[in-house]
Amino acid sequence: MSLLVVDNISHQFGSLRAVDGISMSIEAGELRAVIGPNGAGKTTFFNLISGFFPPSAGRILFKGEDITALAPHRRVEMGMARTFQITEIFPELSARENVRFAVEIAAHHRLDLWLPAAERRRIEARTEALLGLAALSERGDRIAGELPLGDQRATEILMSLALNPTLLLLDEPTAGMADQETYDITQLIRTLNRDQGLSMILIEHDMRVIFELAQRITVLAEGRVLAEGTPTDIAANEQVQVAYLGVPR
Ligand SMILES: Nc1ncnc2c1ncn2[C@@H]1O[C@H](COP(=O)(O)OP(=O)(O)OP(=O)(O)O)[C@@H](O)[C@H]1O
Ligand SMILES: [Mg+2]
Structure with a gap:
């Protein structure tokens, strides 16, 4: 059984589809990176998982239980925590x-x-x-x-x-940091995942950090999943290079 199953969730702000049918499964012990350009819907995705607002469509299962309508503090009690x-x-x-x-x-x-x-x-x-x-x-x-x-x-x-927590959601933990600080936070995250078995979803822009930590990467763009795979797969993915890494065709 997957620790977290996100099944086709969506969320709109007015006419903007910030999250537009995202599905994702996280296994126990996994560290997943979520990347994507600014405004791709990454933080909104976290807000939906942690229950800050309900998805307009779709389902979220945590530890096999349907938590789609559960209050944020109840999700914390079930073992989900996040940073901002x-x-x-x-x-x-x-x-x-x-x-x-x-x-x-x-x-x-x-x-x-x-x-x-x-x-x-x-x-x-x-x-x-x-x-x-x-x-x-x-x-x-x-x-x-x-x-x-x-x-x-x-x-x-x-x-x-x-x-x-059994699942920790980290939203850009190294944003704005100098190299040494980025290294220290990366080591902390690594210890929590590798030594303590904590499952994590990590929104991160720094590819060095992602390559150091993530077993798999999910790439979001315009509220959808553009690609998913190992760091090596994703770095070689042409669509991702164009949409995110800014490499011209
Ligand atoms: N509370 C809100 N009200 C209206 N629009 C919002 C709100 N929160 C986010 N948005 C819009 O939804 C889209 C997705 O935003 P979100 O913050 O999820 O992106 P992100 O991938 O986290 O971006 P960044 O990398 O800049 O943090 C953006 O177009 C954003 O302007
Ligand atoms: Mg964000």
Whole structure:
């Protein structure tokens, strides 16, 4: 059974078909890249999968269950988490506080003023384990909004990991980053997929990152699937070169 099955989903903004009959299956443990030119419908596709709005047509199955009409927070409870194209953290809190906040949310303790010591220790341990994944333990007490962009992105990824996802949706995690930051985020994603078995869909423009990480690529253009295949297949695909990579015919 595939982890995620997207069956012919569509979404329109007015007369614009932003997502126009996309189908895709993601297997457990897979890391899939989704690429395509600006405005291809990639973020809208994520919004449909994560339930920000319902598709106008089609079905979405997650872990064999029809989630097409399920609320976003119910999808999170089922094991789906996402990050946003524009980093969403609390900039005035430290990185550590951001991550701890997410750990507390996941444990349904956010509003509990008084917690047993054992539970508080469990929350601290989980927070530190997550910070350690991105080598953020030492810098963790710095105000998140003042950290380099790469660390802010990493903080956001750690917050989504705190929700214990089986499927993580990442929308352009390396956008706007310098080479070293891109490398660090790529290694974090690689560790999560290869070592921890986390399934992911990664919207990404940087082909170096895609070649390093993805087993398969789906190319979107004008709300449709233009091609799907291994990175080598896709790099050699003439239609993709014309539509996306900007190579003239
Ligand atoms: N909330 C919205 N209201 C109206 N139109 C929208 C909305 N969100 C997206 N669109 C339009 O839908 C199309 C697809 O947008 P989307 O953001 O999904 O593209 P994308 O592939 O993520 O692009 P990018 O690479 O620039 O992030 C675009 O034409 C966009 O202008
Ligand atoms: Mg987008």
